[in-house]
Amino acid sequence: xxxxxxxxxxxxxxxxxxxxxxxxxxxxxxxxxxxxxxxxxxxxxxxxxxxxxxxxxxxxxxxxxxxxxxxxxxxxxxxxxxxxxxxxxxxxxxxxxxxxxxxxxxxxxxx
Amino acid sequence: xxxxxxxxxxxxxxxxxxxxxxxxxxxxxxxxxxxxxxxxxxxxxxxxxxxxxxxxxxxxxxxxxxxxxxxxxxxxxxxxxxxxxxxxxxxxxxxxxxxxxxxxxxxxxxxxxxxxxxxxxxxxxxxxxxxxxxxxxxxxxxxxxxxxxxxxxxxxxxxxxxxxxxxxxxxxxxxxxxxxxxxxxxxxxxxxxxxxxxxxxxxxxxxxxxxxxxxxxxxxxxxxxxxxxxxxxxxxxxxxxxxxxxxxxxxxxxxxxxxxxxxxxxxxxxxxxxxxxxxxxxxxxxxxxxxxxxxxxxxxxxxxxxxxxxxxxxxxxxxxxxxxxxxxxxxxxxxxxxxxxxxxxxxxxxxxxxxxxxxxxxxxxxxxxxxxxxxxxxxxxxxxxxxxxxxxxxxxxxxxxxxxxxxxxxxxxxxxxxxxxxxxxxxxxxxxxxxxxxxxxxxxxxxxxxxxxxxxxxxxxxxxxxxxxxxxxxxxxxxxxxxxxxxxxxxxxxxxxxxxxxxxxxxxxxxxxxxxxxxxxxxxxxxxxxxxxxxxxxxxxxxxxxxxxxxxxxxxxxxxxxxxxxxxxxxxxxxxxxxxxxxxxxxxxxxxxxxxxxxxxxxxxxxxxxxxxxxxxxxxxxxxxxxxxxxxxxxxxxxxxxxxxxxxxxxxxxxxxxxxxxxxxxxxxxxxxxxxxxxxxxxxxxxxxxxxxxxxxxxxxxxxxxxxxxxxxxxxxxxxxxxxxxxxxxxxxxxxxxxxxxxxxxxxxxxxxxxxxxxxxxxxxxxxxxxxxxxxxxxxxxxxxxxxxxxxxxxxxxxxxxxxxxxxxxxxxxxxxxxxxxxx
Ligand code: SRM
Ligand SMILES: Cc1cc2nc3c(=O)[nH]c(=O)nc-3n(C[C@H](O)[C@H](O)[C@H](O)COP(=O)(O)OP(=O)(O)OC[C@H]3O[C@@H](n4cnc5c(N)ncnc54)[C@H](O)[C@@H]3O)c2cc1C
Ligand code: SF4
Ligand code: FES
Numbered sequence: 036x037x038x039x040x041x042x043x044x045x046x047x048x049x050x051x052x053x054x055x056x057x058x059x060x061x062x063x064x065x066x067x068x069x070x071x072x073x074x075x076x077x078x079x080x081x082x083x084x085x086x087x088x089x090x091x092x093x094x095x096x097x098x099x100x101x102x103x104x105x106x107x108x109x110x111x112x113x114x115x116x117x118x119x120x121x122x123x124x125x126x127x128x129x130x131x132x133x134x135x136x137x138x139x140x141x142x143x144x145x146x
Numbered sequence: 147x148x149x150x151x152x153x154x155x156x157x158x159x160x161x162x163x164x165x166x167x168x169x170x171x172x173x174x175x176x177x178x179x180x181x182x183x184x185x186x187x188x189x190x191x192x193x194x195x196x197x198x199x200x201x202x203x204x205x206x207x208x209x210x211x212x213x214x215x216x217x218x219x220x221x222x223x224x225x226x227x228x229x230x231x232x233x234x235x236x237x238x239x240x241x242x243x244x245x246x247x248x249x250x251x252x253x254x255x256x257x258x259x260x261x262x263x264x265x266x267x268x269x270x271x272x273x274x275x276x277x278x279x280x281x282x283x284x285x286x287x288x289x290x291x292x293x294x295x296x297x298x299x300x301x302x303x304x305x306x307x308x309x310x311x312x313x314x315x316x317x318x319x320x321x322x323x324x325x326x327x328x329x330x331x332x333x334x335x336x337x338x339x340x341x342x343x344x345x346x347x348x349x350x351x352x353x354x355x356x357x358x359x360x361x362x363x364x365x366x367x368x369x370x371x372x373x374x375x376x377x378x379x380x381x382x383x384x385x386x387x388x389x390x391x392x393x394x395x396x397x398x399x400x401x402x403x404x405x406x407x408x409x410x411x412x413x414x415x416x417x418x419x420x421x422x423x424x425x426x427x428x429x430x431x432x433x434x435x436x437x438x439x440x441x442x443x444x445x446x447x448x449x450x451x452x453x454x455x456x457x458x459x460x461x462x463x464x465x466x467x468x469x470x471x472x473x474x475x476x477x478x479x480x481x482x483x484x485x486x487x488x489x490x491x492x493x494x495x496x497x498x499x500x501x502x503x504x505x506x507x508x509x510x511x512x513x514x515x516x517x518x519x520x521x522x523x524x525x526x527x528x529x530x531x532x533x534x535x536x537x538x539x540x541x542x543x544x545x546x547x548x549x550x551x552x553x554x555x556x557x558x559x560x561x562x563x564x565x566x567x568x569x570x571x572x573x574x575x576x577x578x579x580x581x582x583x584x585x586x587x588x589x590x591x592x593x594x595x596x597x598x599x600x601x602x603x604x605x606x607x608x609x610x611x612x613x614x615x616x617x618x619x620x621x622x623x624x625x626x627x628x629x630x631x632x633x634x635x636x637x638x639x640x641x642x643x644x645x646x647x648x649x650x651x652x653x654x655x656x657x658x659x660x661x662x663x664x665x666x667x668x669x670x671x672x673x674x675x676x677x678x679x680x681x682x683x684x685x686x687x688x689x690x691x692x693x694x695x696x697x698x699x700x701x702x703x704x705x706x707x708x709x710x711x712x713x714x715x716x717x718x719x720x721x722x723x724x725x726x727x728x729x730x731x732x733x734x735x736x737x738x739x740x741x742x743x744x745x746x747x748x749x750x751x752x753x754x755x756x757x758x759x760x761x762x763x764x765x766x767x768x769x770x771x772x773x774x775x776x777x778x779x780x781x782x783x784x785x786x787x788x789x790x791x792x793x794x795x796x797x798x799x800x801x802x803x804x805x806x807x808x809x810x811x812x813x814x815x816x817x818x819x820x821x822x823x824x825x826x827x828x829x830x831x832x833x834x835x836x837x838x839x840x841x842x843x844x845x846x847x848x849x850x851x852x853x854x855x856x857x858x859x860x861x862x863x864x865x866x867x868x869x870x871x872x873x874x875x876x877x878x879x880x881x882x883x884x885x886x887x888x889x890x891x892x893x894x895x896x897x898x899x900x901x902x903x904x905x906x907x908x909x910x911x912x913x914x915x916x917x918x919x920x921x922x923x924x925x926x927x928x929x930x931x932x933x934x935x936x937x938x939x940x941x942x943x944x945x946x947x948x949x950x951x952x953x954x955x956x957x958x959x960x961x962x963x964x965x966x967x968x969x970x
Pocket of ligand 2 (some may be wrong): 155225227254301420421422432465747
């Protein structure tokens with residue numbers, strides 16, 4: 036099921052930066068690229084759980100602040116040979132407002 | 147017995163002739179050189195980068211002492227020849243030194259022309275010809291003020307740009323309506339004027355200097371229309387005159403220059419002349435390329451060869467970084483000439499070709515000079531451009547095979563096409579050298595062929611030849627690329643940022659052709675640092691290009707919480723400070739408090755949301771950020787020193803505190819840690835720090851380049867100084883040198899090893915002016931660096947204000963109020 040929920044405005048996030056959305060199922064990192072695309076992924080690095088939203092954003096990827104794992108914002112997959120990935124959350128931007136599809140939260144799928 | 151060759155003058159022309167001579171016949175002559183300048187042969191055309199600070203004198207030496215020794219050349223520095231006795235075949239210098247010759251070379255170059263207006267002899271009126279002039283300018287620039295440069299030609303503009311980069315206000319006075327009118331047509335001259343003005347240099351054309359004002363020294367310049375321009379320095383760059391007096395006195399044939407035949411021989415068969423002092427076929431030259439052609443002929447003649455010099459066509463490039471300009475030939479308008487002009491105002495490009503009978507007579511390129519060599523070659527060859535005419539102005543790539551591949555353009559050049567104009571090196575010679583001598587990078591090519599070794603403007607072409615010849619085996623510059631976003635190494639990027647005046651990350655990525663849209667986590671922090679360090683007060687820090695620690699001014703921990711380390715100057719604290727820390731720890735329920743290895747207190751496990759409030763409370767107690775997270779100054783550890791310790795020789799604690807207060811806030815390539823010990827027992831462990839001081843009875847022993855982390859290495863000794871003030875000055879200068887040269891993440895010990903410990907000592911200890919320069923630049927940069935980021939963050943004036951709070955918190959009860967229509 037899709038459940039789009041408004042979480043804030045595009046302008047609330049710095050260009051090439053990220054903010055967090057806290058949910059009962061864990062924290063989501065919401066990222067803004069140089070060309071104002073918005074992506075949302077699980078805020079837990081597949082390596083050792085580093086907060087990806089604190090990483091450096093480049094292109095459509097983010098580098099984890101703890102040990103430099105690079106995660107794709109579009110696919111959620113780890114770049115390079117190590118493999119692994121995080122859940123991506125569908126995003127819709129309407130009139131500068133960001134909506135996340137919280138129906139996709141990992142917990143709800145499991146529950 | 148070997149024949150005796152005496153050379154008068156030690157400039158670039160005879161230097162080249164001797165090189166060629168020693169290649170051909172190393173043992174033919176005993177060589178003695180008289181040089182009025184008290185130094186070895188250096189690259190005069192690179193004086194402008196020395197003036198602007200982009201290069202040092204050491205960088206531009208062509209022949210070092212070892213060269214003279216190994217070639218058995220007797221170089222008499224600082225000796226001006228005053229007489230040539232052609233009967234006795236003997237020359238005599240001003241101090242009475244004599245030398246007998248079998249063959250004599252006159253290479254006295256030119257003298258700068260000084261307009262004899264009233265006041266031209268005042269102190270502060272300078273010429274621009276040799277290193278002494280540059281040193282005077284640099285000295286004058288220190289006190290600031292306004293420099294008036296008289297002459298808007300090549301030299302004048304280079305001087306103006308250099309003085310501007312040294313921080314002076316600069317006005318250029320030019321007598322003609324447009325700049326560089328001898329090399330440029332009025333359109334290009336106008337574009338140039340705008341570009342020069344964009345750098346904050348004032349340009350006044352049609353300005354006729356009437357008088358230089360001043361009592362004991364220069365105070366201003368008066369124009370004939372009555373205008374007065376205040377000045378603390380006047381540089382005259384209005385032209386040169388061949389230096390011919392000596393030859394004239396000796397009775398040689400002299401017109402404008404010393405007259406030579408096609409074999410570079412003067413009217414006396416045993417006397418040759420070469421360089422700017424020469425007149426050949428009615429022409430006098432003032433650029434290096436023709437002089438080097440003469441030098442090659444002269445060397446050949448000295449070993450009984452028969453090569454002939456037939457005159458040269460010259461081209462000009464302006465060496466003001468960021469301004470691309472090329473001109474060659476004759477571009478005056480005339481009825482029998484046609485011209486092709488291309489203007490692209492948006493990208494600031496102007497190109498003009500002057501043609502006659504389908505041949506190129508003249509070229510002016512502004513903004514995009516890539517095709518200069520190609521046009522120049524066709525011009526020299528007198529090539530028929532009939533077939534190319536329609537697309538000629540778009541350049542070689544368009545005329546050749548594939549317009550997208552820059553190497554295709556170079557591939558299309560014939561083997562005898564000249565690549566390096568300064569040194570007259572053609573494409574074939576470079577290619578042969580690359581394959582025969584197994585050359586791998588531009589530096590190798592420079593060493594073996596001299597191509598791109600002088601003004602450097604053909605470096606790009608040489609690189610493309612390397613690419614072409616070596617294919618995939620070519621690794622640009624032979625250095626590791628910064629990251630996958632570029633082929634350039636850190637050194638090149640640093641150099642180009644300064645040289646091209648790049649002042650933002652997008653500008654760097656655009657100009658240096660980054661391969662990714664916005665870099666990666668490796669290059670962005672490095673670029674951000676380089677820009678912060680190179681453009682203090684101008685560059686606006688890019689938050690998003692900093693690692694999280696520097697972005698939020700705290701160290702991220704494995705669980706996503708942060709640690710907070712306030713500064714504890716020199717490791718000294720007080721009951722009030724300790725109480726304030728205790729209160730903060732209680733109030734924010736901080737789980738761990740630990741004394742660090744750097745003599746201060748660490749509060750670990752602070753939640754990100756709490757950081758601003760923690761800082762606000764610490765700030766009230768007088769604490770500032772300890773930068774425990776920064777590539778910057780960390781701690782200055784001290785011991786108790788002479789205040790308490792029975793062995794202490796100096797106030798090591800006090801000096802440590804002074805150093806920390808002076809250096810804090812400075813961003814550096816990697817972290818910088820200091821320590822000051824009160825005696826050689828060294829309780830503060832100063833001899834394994836980036837910079838350390840060991841106090842002794844007679845003063846302060848300064849150490850550098852120690853390590854005690856991933857690598858362990860004792861320090862090197864920099865020097866000893868008697869006073870605290872000097873210790874601080876030397877240390878700040880050293881820090882600045884490292885800030886300007888270090889690669890991002892390269893600790894001082896690695897940097898110093900890379901460039902050589904002696905290089906550091908030479909610049910910081912033995913060269914007082916260099917040291918002063920570094921020191922002043924450091925002080926200047928600190929004006930913009932010593933803002934406590936915690937105070938700013940607590941007051942919500944720094945960074946992204948909402949950085950510390952979540953964008954949204956969503957409770958358990960889905961769906962939430964502002965739901966959208968389900969997208970099916
Ligand atoms: C807190 C402290 C340990 C302690 O509890 O005592 C510490 C903690 C860290 N050190 Fe250290 N180092 C601390 C003193 C040292 C010392 C001792 C000293 O400074 O006298 C050294 C050896 C000296 C040196 O730097 O060469 C030291 C050598 C390192 C290194 C190795 C650096 C190297 O180039 O060899 C790293 C790794 C790095 O920087 O890449 C490092 C990195 C770190 C980091 C930043 C690791 C990280 O990236 O998270 C740790 C941060 C913890 C935190 O959040 O505070 N720490 N670290 C010390 C803080 C000192 C301070 O007051 O600022
Ligand atoms: C700032 C600057 C920038 C330049 N830029 C360029 C450029 O971009 N491209 C280019 O092609 N050219 C450039 N030039 C010109 C180029 O540097 C000269 O053409 C070249 O250096 C001349 O070489 P030379 O050997 O003939 O004479 P010089 O290099 O002038 O050497 C003459 C030497 O002889 C010495 N001497 C003179 N008289 C005596 C005597 N009686 N006894 C003993 N010694 C004596 C002088 O002290 C001097 O050291 C530039 C020049 C300057 C000053
Ligand atoms: S430095 Fe020397 S004087 Fe100072 S504490 Fe150590 S041993 Fe004592
Ligand atoms: S936790 Fe992200 S790289 Fe290790």
